[in-house]
Amino acid sequence: MRRLKKVAIAAALALSTSMATLPAFAETLTFVSWMKGEPGYGDWWNEVIQKFESEHPDVKVEMTKVARSEYADTMFTMFAGGTPPDIVHLAAFEYQSFANEGWLEDLGPYIKKSGMNLDGWAGQSTCEWKGTTNCIMLLYTAYILAYNEKLLKDAGIEAVPTDWNSLLAAAKAATRDTDGDGVTDVYGLGVDSSGGSNMMHDMLHFVLDAGGNWTENGKPAFNSPGVIEGLRRFKEIYTEGLTPKDAAAGDMRQLLVEGRIAMRLDGPWIWNVMKKADPAVRDNLKLAESPLNPPVGGTSNVIGMPSDISDEKKALVWDFIQVATSKDMQQRFATLGSSPAPMPGLDYSAEIAASPYFELFAKANDKASAAGIDRLPKGLELEFNEVTKLVFREVQRMLIDNLSPEEAAANIQTAVERIAG
Amino acid sequence: MIDFSSPKHRSKFGYMLLAPAVILMALIIIYPILLSVDISLQDVRIARVGGTQAPWTTKNYDWLINSEEFWNSIWVTARMVFFVGGTSLVIGLATALLVNQKFKGRALARLFVALPWAVPEVVATVIWAWMLDSSFGVINWLLLKAGFISEAIQFGSNATAAFFAVCFVMIWKGYPLVSIMLLAGLQSIPAEQYQAAKVDGASVWQRFFYVTLPNLAPVIGVTMVMTTLWVFRDFSIIYVLTQGGPIGATTTLSMLTFEQAFSFFRMGQGAAVGVVTMIICAIISRALVGRFAKSVH
Numbered sequence: 001m002r003r004l005k006k007v008a009i010a011a012a013l014a015l016s017t018s019m020a021t022l023p024a025f026a027e028t029l030t031f032v033s034w035m036k037g038e039p040g041y042g043d044w045w046n047e048v049i050q051k052f053e054s055e056h057p058d059v060k061v062e063m064t065k066v067a068r069s070e071y072a073d074t075m076f077t078m079f080a081g082g083t084p085p086d087i088v089h090l091a092a093f094e095y096q097s098f099a100n101e102g103w104l105e106d107l108g109p110y111i112k113k114s115g116m117n118l119d120g121w122a123g124q125s126t127c128e129w130k131g132t133t134n135c136i137m138l139l140y141t142a143y144i145l146a147y148n149e150k151l152l153k154d155a156g157i158e159a160v161p162t163d164w165n166s167l168l169a170a171a172k173a174a175t176r177d178t179d180g181d182g183v184t185d186v187y188g189l190g191v192d193s194s195g196g197s198n199m200m201h202d203m204l205h206f207v208l209d210a211g212g213n214w215t216e217n218g219k220p221a222f223n224s225p226g227v228i229e230g231l232r233r234f235k236e237i238y239t240e241g242l243t244p245k246d247a248a249a250g251d252m253r254q255l256l257v258e259g260r261i262a263m264r265l266d267g268p269w270i271w272n273v274m275k276k277a278d279p280a281v282r283d284n285l286k287l288a289e290s291p292l293n294p295p296v297g298g299t300s301n302v303i304g305m306p307s308d309i310s311d312e313k314k315a316l317v318w319d320f321i322q323v324a325t326s327k328d329m330q331q332r333f334a335t336l337g338s339s340p341a342p343m344p345g346l347d348y349s350a351e352i353a354a355s356p357y358f359e360l361f362a363k364a365n366d367k368a369s370a371a372g373i374d375r376l377p378k379g380l381e382l383e384f385n386e387v388t389k390l391v392f393r394e395v396q397r398m399l400i401d402n403l404s405p406e407e408a409a410a411n412i413q414t415a416v417e418r419i420a421g
Numbered sequence: 422m423i424d425f426s427s428p429k430h431r432s433k434f435g436y437m438l439l440a441p442a443v444i445l446m447a448l449i450i451i452y453p454i455l456l457s458v459d460i461s462l463q464d465v466r467i468a469r470v471g472g473t474q475a476p477w478t479t480k481n482y483d484w485l486i487n488s489e490e491f492w493n494s495i496w497v498t499a500r501m502v503f504f505v506g507g508t509s510l511v512i513g514l515a516t517a518l519l520v521n522q523k524f525k526g527r528a529l530a531r532l533f534v535a536l537p538w539a540v541p542e543v544v545a546t547v548i549w550a551w552m553l554d555s556s557f558g559v560i561n562w563l564l565l566k567a568g569f570i571s572e573a574i575q576f577g578s579n580a581t582a583a584f585f586a587v588c589f590v591m592i593w594k595g596y597p598l599v600s601i602m603l604l605a606g607l608q609s610i611p612a613e614q615y616q617a618a619k620v621d622g623a624s625v626w627q628r629f630f631y632v633t634l635p636n637l638a639p640v641i642g643v644t645m646v647m648t649t650l651w652v653f654r655d656f657s658i659i660y661v662l663t664q665g666g667p668i669g670a671t672t673t674l675s676m677l678t679f680e681q682a683f684s685f686f687r688m689g690q691g692a693a694v695g696v697v698t699m700i701i702c703a704i705i706s707r708a709l710v711g712r713f714a715k716s717v718h
Binding site for chain 2: 072073076079080081082097100101182183184187193194195244245246247255260382383385386389392393396397399400
């Protein structure tokens with residue numbers, strides 16, 4: 001019995017000692033993001049969390065990954081079920097639906113109280129919704145041209161395309177059946193034709209270059225001459241077999257690093273994808289300015305907080321946002337993400353020296369920003385997903401029924417006007 | 422003190438034992454149904470559980486009746502149920518009859534028949550999506566090499582090809598369950614019935630039509646109900662392969678529900694489609710179960 005008592009006391013002591021060595025967190029902030037684990041941006045989030053936790057030793061940030069493809073549904077379910085994450089990370093084209101429901105806190109008073117200066121903060125105007133500031137913009141980016149130098153040279157293209165005509169000519173020359181089995185092995189240009197926002201962005205290159213845009217003064221302009229010309233170019237690339245058909249943007253990136261696609265217009269994130277290519281292909285993969293003018297650009301993702309968490313948690317989340325938007329973390333954003341941060345006035349000389357294409361990304365950003373480009377159609381923010389679907393449906397109808405771009409544009413305009421009211 | 426062993430209170434004891442299960446069923450089945458009906462009667466883009474209740478309206482059902490997408494999805498679902506259900510039944514019955522015979526390697530054959538059913542649906546569909554890829558898929562390559570086609574089939578942008586591609590993957594994934602259930606049904610048929618039929622001089626086909634099929638009818642009924650409901654509610658195969666396209670050629674009722682509620686954030690309309698789907702499923706289940714149950718007697 002005495003022996004049993006000793007064992008019990010020893011066990012209790014061991015348990016209490018081990019409990020004392022564990023960190024006792026007074027609060028946990030939940031944070032859901034699709035970027036967890038991503039090279040570059042995921043690493044930056046880790047540093048932000050680390051810094052915040054070092055400044056708040058009694059608070060733990062619990063970061064969970066949700067895939068981008070199911071992100072909006074998951075966040076929507078969490079908010080609708082009354083259990084939103086404490087730190088809200090959303091794509092710039094989807095936050096409006098959440099803000100419209102009053103689910104996001106107005107950050108205006110917090111910004112004012114803390115004295116945060118958002119003058120010149122890239123893309124911040126997108127975070128204004130119905131007179132309130134619902135988020136802080138985390139990334140504004142512009143598209144560039146990724147190309148396989150060897151594939152272009154093999155096709156007799158020595159110079160990188162600089163406009164639509166040279167891009168089309170290069171795409172035609174580079175599309176080839178290399179082994180003579182009757183099946184195309186290399187495609188000239190990777191254009192998303194699988195539907196979704198990436199297909200809209202890919203088509204927007206042609207529309208912008210033709211002088212159009214999806215909306216004008218907040219009203220649908222799908223039947224404008226610029227959009228019609230953009231549809232004509234998309235149809236030409238698709239029907240002439242210059243792009244793999246019905247493939248998504250992710251597939252295109254993979255095909256590019258496998259040496260199956262000669263060119264692809266994409267965001268700066270493609271640089272991180274290209275780095276993973278097989279060395280034999282990687283040496284031939286290069287980046288250049290988009291031959292289409294102005295380049296597609298736009299807001300990417302935002303950070304905010306839910307309106308119905310406790311005031312104590314709101315104060316902590318605001319501290320987290322301040323860490324993420326602090327000068328040193330913005331500088332780290334540029335370093336780790338290999339792309340310019342939204343904060344103005346940062347010194348990028350170290351990033352330019354370290355990354356061969358950083359200057360290119362910054363230049364593309366400036367060009368798109370100066371032209372006032374945002375890939376999210378102004379005035380159709382709430383209906384963006386539905387508009388995307390309608391555009392996809394009518395573009396498919398154009399391709400399947402061989403409709404003219406004018407007819408397809410008129411169909412899109414009618415359908416969008418019906419839902420936009 | 423109630424004496425539950427007395428004939429007067431014996432039934433109460435039964436109800437008491439059933440109560441936990443019934444309450445649990447009500448919580449996990451009936452509550453979501455009521456919630457869906459409630460949301461379908463509200464003009465809301467995004468409904469929030471426990472949030473402010475919008476006034477009831479029939480606006481979502483008005484949209485449903487006048488919506489081209491809804492009637493298209495009814496038509497697509499009906500065609501898919503008919504084609505997938507019918508083909509799965511034929512293949513399932515044929516494979517069940519085959520593996521019910523005694524032959525060398527029967528265990529291996531049974532394993533192969535059941536294999537597609539055991540593979541996780543999303544994993545299998547992603548593999549098929551790559552195989553059916555319009556530009557680099559092995560199916561197109563094989564068909565081109567064999568000379569069956571002169572140019573690649575656009576499974577993603579040809580309405581007919583997309584529909585049959587979805588049906589094909591559904592059949593591949595669904596027939597093993599039919600086969601397993603029918604095999605269980607075949608094994609429960611008394612051997613005496615076949616012996617008696619043989620003694621009476623019945624041919625193979627006569628034994629099949631007058632002994633096997635009548636005995637299998639209840640199992641076929643249950644299997645058809647399960648297959649029909651599976652096709653009605655299946656989402657992942659269509660979502661991964663075609664996302665309901667092209668031009669709505671594979672947009673079933675479940676796809677439309679998801680699209681309205683989670684892609685377009687029109688939860689009221691999505692719930693209305695869901696409620697109508699549930700009613701249709703209930704009617705079909707009742708009709709099929711009733712019909713096949715009667716056929717046993």
